[in-house]
Amino acid sequence: MSAEARIDLAELRTLFLFEGLTEEQLRFVADRSSVRAYPENGVVFREGEPSDALWVLLDGTLRLIRHSEDDDVLVNETDHRGAYAGAVRAFASSAAQTYQSSLIAVRPSRFLRFPADDFAAFIQRWFPMAKHLFDGLYVGIQAAEGTVRQREHLAQLGRLSASLAHELNNPAAATVRASGQLRARVAHMRHKLGMIAEGLVEPTTLARLIAIQEAAVERASKKRDPLTPIQVTDLEDELTDHLESLGVTGAIDLAPVFVAAGLDPTWVDDVAADVGPDLESALRWLGYTLETEALMDEIEEASARISTLVESVKQYSHMDQAAHQEIDIHPGIDSTLTMLGHKLAGIEIRRDYDDALPRVPAYAAELNQVWTNLIDNAVDAMDGTGVLTVRTYRDADAVAVDVQDTGTGIPAEVRSRVFDAFVTTKAAGKGSGLGLDNAKRIIERRHRGSLTFVTGSDGTTFTARLPLTAR
Known part of the structure; x- marks a missing residue:
C-alpha cells in the first residue's frame, strides 16, 4: 500500500455513489476521506477485521472473497469504477462490527477510504430518513429471504417425507x-x-x-x-x-x-x-x-x-459419516431416486452409470440436495410421464452427472435467469424458485464445480461437474 493521498472534489463528483450531493456534502466526504493505492494482489482488508471504513474503487479491479468451510468462496470480482465494499451499513444500529469478507486488489488499484464513523455521521446528518428506511428494508429483506429459504427446505423435506x-x-x-x-x-x-x-x-x-x-x-x-x-x-x-x-x-x-x-x-x-x-x-x-x-x-x-x-434414508442424509469425504456418487443418486419413488411412479428411469468412475471429494449430504432438486424439477417438467435419464461419466479432471428429461424445455424468456433466486417456471404455490439457486451454490461454491444446462423442445439436460481434486 502506498502513502495516503487526498481526493479532490472534481474526481469525487465523477463517482456515481456521490452524484447529486451538494458542495457542502462533497466537501464533508473529501475532508474526511483518503485515497490509498494497492499493488497487484494487495489486501485492502481481511474478513474478520474491524469494519472501520467504506471503500470505493477509483480505478483497477477488486475481488471480494468469503471463507466458508475451509474454502475461499468468490463473492464478486469487478472493475466497475465506483464499486464499493466494506462498512456499507455503518450507519445502521444492526451493522456488522467486522468485515464479512476479504477485499483484494486484483491488479494495481486505487480506493477511496471513507471512515465508518464519518460515513455514519454523514448519513445521520443529511439523510436521517433514508437511514431508517434502508435499515428497515435491509432487515426486512434478510428476514423475508431467510423465511422463504427455510420454507423451501421444509417443503423439500415435506415432499421427501x-x-x-x-x-x-x-x-x-x-x-x-x-x-x-x-x-x-x-x-x-x-x-x-x-x-x-x-x-x-x-x-x-x-x-x-x-x-x-x-x-x-x-x-x-x-x-x-x-x-x-x-x-x-x-x-x-x-x-x-x-x-x-x-x-x-x-x-x-x-x-x-x-x-x-x-x-x-x-x-x-x-x-x-x-x-x-x-x-x-x-x-x-x-x-x-x-x-x-x-x-x-x-x-x-x-x-x-x-x-x-431405511438404508436409503441413511445414505441420503449421511448422518453417520463425515461431512466432507471422498465418495462414490452413485449410492447418493440411487438413494435420492428411492426417496422420490412415489413421485417417479409414471416415469421410466434409465441409469447410465460409469462404474469405473473414481471417488470424488464432496459434501455428500449436500450433493443429495442437488440430485433431489434436479430430479424433482425433471419430473415436474415431464408432468409425471416420460423418460428420466441419469448419466455419469468422466469429463477430463472431473466427474460429470447428467439429469435429462423429455419435457418441453425451459421457456426462452427465463433461460438466462434460471439459476437466479426466486425464478421459477412452476405454477403459483408449486415452487419457490430456490431449488436451482441452491443447487448451483452447492456445486459451484461448495465444490468448485459447475452446473450448466441445455434445453430445447425435446427436453432439458442439467450437467453437474465435480472436480476430482479438492481445491
Whole structure:
C-alpha cells in the first residue's frame, strides 16, 4: 500500500455513489476521506477485521472473497469504477462490527477510504430518513429471504417425507396383510398336525406327502418367466377343470395357488398316482403349504423393501459419516431416486452409470440436495410421464452427472435467469424458485464445480461437474 493521498472534489463528483450531493456534502466526504493505492494482489482488508471504513474503487479491479468451510468462496470480482465494499451499513444500529469478507486488489488499484464513523455521521446528518428506511428494508429483506429459504427446505423435506411415507406404507401394509393370512394358514396346519397326532394318517401316506410337499416347495422357489394376466387366467381355468374331473371339491380355490407355484395338471396326475384315494386331502395340505411359503416370501420381500428404504434414508442424509469425504456418487443418486419413488411412479428411469468412475471429494449430504432438486424439477417438467435419464461419466479432471428429461424445455424468456433466486417456471404455490439457486451454490461454491444446462423442445439436460481434486 502506498502513502495516503487526498481526493479532490472534481474526481469525487465523477463517482456515481456521490452524484447529486451538494458542495457542502462533497466537501464533508473529501475532508474526511483518503485515497490509498494497492499493488497487484494487495489486501485492502481481511474478513474478520474491524469494519472501520467504506471503500470505493477509483480505478483497477477488486475481488471480494468469503471463507466458508475451509474454502475461499468468490463473492464478486469487478472493475466497475465506483464499486464499493466494506462498512456499507455503518450507519445502521444492526451493522456488522467486522468485515464479512476479504477485499483484494486484483491488479494495481486505487480506493477511496471513507471512515465508518464519518460515513455514519454523514448519513445521520443529511439523510436521517433514508437511514431508517434502508435499515428497515435491509432487515426486512434478510428476514423475508431467510423465511422463504427455510420454507423451501421444509417443503423439500415435506415432499421427501410424503414420498417416503407412501413407499413405506406399501410394504408395511403387505406385511400386515400377509401376517394375518399366514395366521389363518397356520391354524389349518395345526388342524392337520392334530390329525397326524391322532394316527388318522397312515405313516406311509405321511412319508409320501412330505416328499411331495418338499418337491412342490422346491419347484415353487425356482424362478420362472413372468406370465401375462391372460396366461395366468388360462392356466387357472385349465387346472380347475382338471381338478374337477378328478372329483376334487373347491378346485377353483386350489388352482390359483398351484398355478402361482408353477404346478400344472401333469403334476396333479403324479400326486394322484402317488396318494391314490387321499388325493383331495393331500392337495389341500399341499395348498396350505404353498400358501404359507408364498406368504412368508411376501413378508420377507416387504421387510427387505423397508430395510432398503431405511438404508436409503441413511445414505441420503449421511448422518453417520463425515461431512466432507471422498465418495462414490452413485449410492447418493440411487438413494435420492428411492426417496422420490412415489413421485417417479409414471416415469421410466434409465441409469447410465460409469462404474469405473473414481471417488470424488464432496459434501455428500449436500450433493443429495442437488440430485433431489434436479430430479424433482425433471419430473415436474415431464408432468409425471416420460423418460428420466441419469448419466455419469468422466469429463477430463472431473466427474460429470447428467439429469435429462423429455419435457418441453425451459421457456426462452427465463433461460438466462434460471439459476437466479426466486425464478421459477412452476405454477403459483408449486415452487419457490430456490431449488436451482441452491443447487448451483452447492456445486459451484461448495465444490468448485459447475452446473450448466441445455434445453430445447425435446427436453432439458442439467450437467453437474465435480472436480476430482479438492481445491
